[in-house]
Amino acid sequence: MSRSTHFPVIIEQDKNGVYIVSCPMFQGCHSYGYTMEEAMENIREAIQACRDEMADISEASTRFIGLRDLEVTL
Template sequence: MKRTYRYTIVFEKDEDGVLIVSVPALPGCYSHGRTVEEAEQNIQEAILCYPEGLQEVGEDIPMEEELRFPVTKPIQVSLAV
């Protein structure tokens, strides 16, 4: 039986400009790419492989909980310098 899971992915650029992408709900699930599209495709492949490792140690596939991760919102502040 196939089941659909939804996960938040996080993109960050390293010092060489390569995009590092991770899945906070799946500890240790990382990938990378030179473009957003490449990084997204690579992390999808990593996510598909992730359950294999869990099955080997008898663990369930983690589900992402709503609002588990920080929500970012830009704010403006004035500082006296």
């Protein structure tokens, strides 16, 4: 029986309009897509591949805490 698990995903867009997606739960888990839908499907596959490499999610090297907005004077 399979179960669903929620993973945080960070979405950015580069200067060419390409969506860059990352899952901070797994080091090096990144993908991209030319549409939001494509990017989300690609990161889903990347997360599944990263997850398959780990025997148990509790073995993750990091634990996602959240996102904060930080103001920096430049």
